[in-house]
Amino acid sequence: MEEIEFYIDAAKETMDGALKHLAIELSKIRAGKATPSMLDGIQVDYYGMMTPLTGAASISTPDARTILVKPFEKKMIQECEKAIRNSNIGLSPMNDGENIRLNIPPLTEERRRELVKRVKGEIETAKINVRNVRQDANNNIKKLKNDGASEDAIKEGEERIQQLTNSYIAKVESTFADKEKDIMSV
Known part of the structure; x- marks a missing residue:
């Protein structure tokens, strides 16, 4: 027993x-709403070492259609943008010099x-x-x-x-x- x-x-x-x-x-699987977890699994080249994006930037959702990625260091913005672009999540990053914005299009x-x-x-x-x-x-x-x-x-x-x-x-x-x-x- x-x-x-x-x-x-x-x-x-x-x-x-x-x-x-x-x-x-x-x-x-995104349902048209922005969530930080959509960027899970994205790796960024952080000084020669592949690091999760969350280790190089803070990720937030200011509204239901936007993800805001704020790198901890300004000079990492290009690397973060490149990692997001190459990740095949279907989103186009917009870089304003300090932050990266990802707009989630309606489905x-x-x-x-x-x-x-x-x-x-x-x-x-x-x-x-x-x-x-x-x-x-x-x-x-x-x-x-x-x-x-x-x-x-x-x-x-x-x-x-x-x-x-x-x-x-x-x-x-x-x-x-x-x-x-x-x-x-x-």
Whole structure:
């Protein structure tokens, strides 16, 4: 019984990881609103060393359509601008000598639908990950039969894994509904 609890706890942790990964991936899909996280992953050449943009500049959103990047040192503005331009995030930086402004254009209906398709792809990946965790946990629990675990304990463990899976799939679908609403709202 103790081993079954171990596998259930391990499955829960891994499913939590899948949800966290989904949240990270969905945060990269912009819904027409400016967020500093849109610039996550951009590396800037900071005195010969590749550094995250947040390590070379402060990033803020003065309004819903603008991201403001303020380099910590004035001479780094060109490097920050170059890193943003080369990052393929689809935004054109505007340099005023002290700050870099990124204007987020409003999304067209067609672009919103494309974004929802991308979100659906991420959602499907998350569901597959959760189901794979279920399968692994069930396989590990079934192996306990050879170690003397009762069939009732194994069946109960599998049922608990299925309940856990159902709850995580519901969380994933809820995340999709929220993100879709966010993208489709004008």
